[in-house]
Amino acid sequence: MPTPPPGFNIGAVERETGLSKDLLRMWERRYGFPRPARDPNGERQYSLDEVSKLRAIRRLMDIGMRPGKIIHQTLDELNALADTRSAVRKDEIAPPLERNLLDLLKNHDAAALQQLLAQLVMRQGLQQFVLESVTPLNRTVGDAWMRGELEVFEEHLYTEQVQVALRAAINAFPRTPSGVPRVLLTTFPNEQHGLGLLLVEALLVPEVVHCVSLGTQTPVEDIRRAAIAHKADILALSFSGAFPLRSAIDGLDMLRGLLPPHVTIWAGGEMTRRVRRTIPGIVLIPDLASTIQALRSWRAHRVPLNAA
Amino acid sequence: MPTPPPGFNIGAVERETGLSKDLLRMWERRYGFPRPARDPNGERQYSLDEVSKLRAIRRLMDIGMRPGKIIHQTLDELNALADTRSAVRKDEIAPPLERNLLDLLKNHDAAALQQLLAQLVMRQGLQQFVLESVTPLNRTVGDAWMRGELEVFEEHLYTEQVQVALRAAINAFPRTPSGVPRVLLTTFPNEQHGLGLLLVEALLVPEVVHCVSLGTQTPVEDIRRAAIAHKADILALSFSGAFPLRSAIDGLDMLRGLLPPHVTIWAGGEMTRRVRRTIPGIVLIPDLASTIQALRSWRAHRVPLNAA
DNA sequence: TAGCTACCTTTGTCCAGGACAATCATGACT
């Protein structure tokens, strides 16, 4: 049994793209794409090309395009479409940092990568590191992966090394159990990406905020209990781009009803860009920089109230 | 519109319990549970009780029970079942460290917990900390959680804090890019638990080993590429107790075939206790202490060969 | 005793195709 990568079954594609099985079948029925091969057992076998195109479509939908309009374009056309979106960025001089990073990743030089990140933290300070280095680097790595320029394991290595650098830097700050506000960080079930939590923590810790992270995938009911048990002032939830919008909004609505009104709820991460309307009682954090604004806003409104 | 908690639709239950929609419908057809009410539109509306019981079933399945055997028990009986499993330990005198830890967790005192762990690392050194403190504490927390004495979020907090302590301690060691052997750490897809990787890394780093971790869930083909790209001497894979034995063995066999023979493969974690026979070309690491033995063994056999 | 094989049972995922509600887009009307 030498070669494992002949095709993806529908479950694998669901995991890879974040598009539900039902939806994949529906698109096939309605639009004729994707039209995967079938294995001897009649089950769909998606090719790598199909999965790549699905990812590209997913990405464009995340920024507001409708599937019916783009599903029949070729992968190249879709990439071109995505490019026009970020044309501004493209025209800039290829930033040396990004190139450097990609080179290190492709050479699998973990040590040098680690050193580069540590150096950046030192030079820029933690907050600036997050806002000005990690954010664009994430984007670079994400784009490169989308285009198939990076292997999965190379992207894993990057994520891991960024986490190491962030944890180290966060630990360098003194613990502040008396910090205000008290922020509880976690994600909903089925959200595996914890990097966002760490990024937010890295932004807050220098502001003398008391952060408690539960890691990823806490059930809603347990989030409620945790927020109360930890006397959280703010509950910060992170959602990756692939997170189903509907699930997120339902869960947020439910949480808002379950928690006392003095607990502020923040919802951040890639997914929040897809949210059109405002969600009552929820503060949306569409990008990392907004985290600090939201914190300032909380302090302006809440602290005087409590102190009075 | 505050929150109507009358029922969960099937998508919500999938999120809450991690059981797929297909599976929920299949259980209803086959076992008659859960049998949710229907809304005016004919769609399933699961009650909170049903969701709670589903969660309990899921927990027991995670430790190896089969759904058919337990699905008709009441919620109380299920909790009792979880109890019997750790009855032996119940009788033992609870060591003070364990009691202390559980108290801190139930008081949600993240700061004190953090301090306790940091103190233990200092006092015992990293390796001893892992072997003599973390291992029994993990067990304590796991048992308490199974018994329902700990909330999910309390268990999450513990895991998170241990990770913080371990990362900090690992970072205190100098990077050793020239360390030998070179160890690559990761897990198979569908294995979300990464704590085991960190524990192994914590044991190896003091031995001047060069560790590169890819985090969790790397596809087999990418593990192969990563091992080659990183020139790994040892590939260390971690499996939690719930990991399907068959998948693990197949994956390991395949990897063994894909990798050159001079790459040693270690398989560790709870799952390995269930492995009866030996797997050709794979070194089983049934407990953490064996990691160090395996390392010594590697050094005894391999280094002379390479040096010769 | 330990390992293997064959066979039966249990369990989870996939399939087809129908239905329908929520969302989006458009255009007419105030």
Added chain:
DNA sequence: AGTCATGATTGTCCTGGACAAAGGTAGCTA
């Protein structure tokens, strides 16, 4: 400009059938 009705688009849920993968057992053999 804003608001409302209308029609098209889009995603989720439904039923009930099929089947393969994993677990478990018993008998055979070294």
